[in-house]
Amino acid sequence: MAVSVVTLAPLTLGPDITSRTIILYLQIAFSALAYAVGGVPAGVEAYADANGINADNFLFSNIQGEDTVVDGSGSLPTVGGVIFKYIPSTDKIQMFDGRTGLEFTESESIPAAVLNDTIVGQFIYNRL
Numbered sequence: 128m129a130v131s132v133v134t135l136a137p138l139t140l141g142p143d144i145t146s147r148t149i150i151l152y153l154q155i156a157f158s159a160l161a162y163a164v165g166g167v168p169a170g171v172e173a174y175a176d177a178n179g180i181n182a183d184n185f186l187f188s189n190i191q192g193e194d195t196v197v198d199g200s201g202s203l204p205t206v207g208g209v210i211f212k213y214i215p216s217t218d219k220i221q222m223f224d225g226r227t228g229l230e231f232t233e234s235e236s237i238p239a240a241v242l243n244d245t246i247v248g249q250f251i252y253n254r255l
Contacts, residue, residue, distance in 0.1 A: 166219025184253040
C-alpha cells in the first residue's frame with residue numbers, strides 16, 4: 128500500500144534567525160494514503176537544507192494539531208487527540224493515538240481528523 132505523502136508550507140517569510148537558534152515554522156499536511164510504522168517521510172531535512180540550514184544542527188521540534196480535543200471521562204481525548212513526533216535521524220513524523228498512546232499501525236489509513244486538521248510544526252536548529 129502507498130504511504131502518505133507530507134506537504135510542507137512555510138508559515139513565515141523565512142527561518143527566524145534572530146537568536147542563537149534558527150526556527151522554522153511549517154504547516155504540515157498529509158495525503159490520504161496509508162501510515163507506515165516508524166513514521167511518514169517528512170522532508171523537513173531537505174526543506175531545511177534548501178533554506179540554508181544545516182540539518183545536522185537539529186535541536187528539537189514541536190508538532191501540534193489544532194483539532195478540538197474533547198475530554199470524555201476526565202483525562203483521555205475522545206475526539207482528535209493525535210500526537211505527532213518528528214524523528215530527525217530518519218526525517219519521519221510518527222503519529223500516536225492520544226487515547227491509547229499507541230503508534231498507528233502499518234497500512235492504517237490516515238484518519239480524517241488528521242487530514243482535516245491544521246497541523247503546525249516548529250523545528251529548531253542550533254545556529255553555530
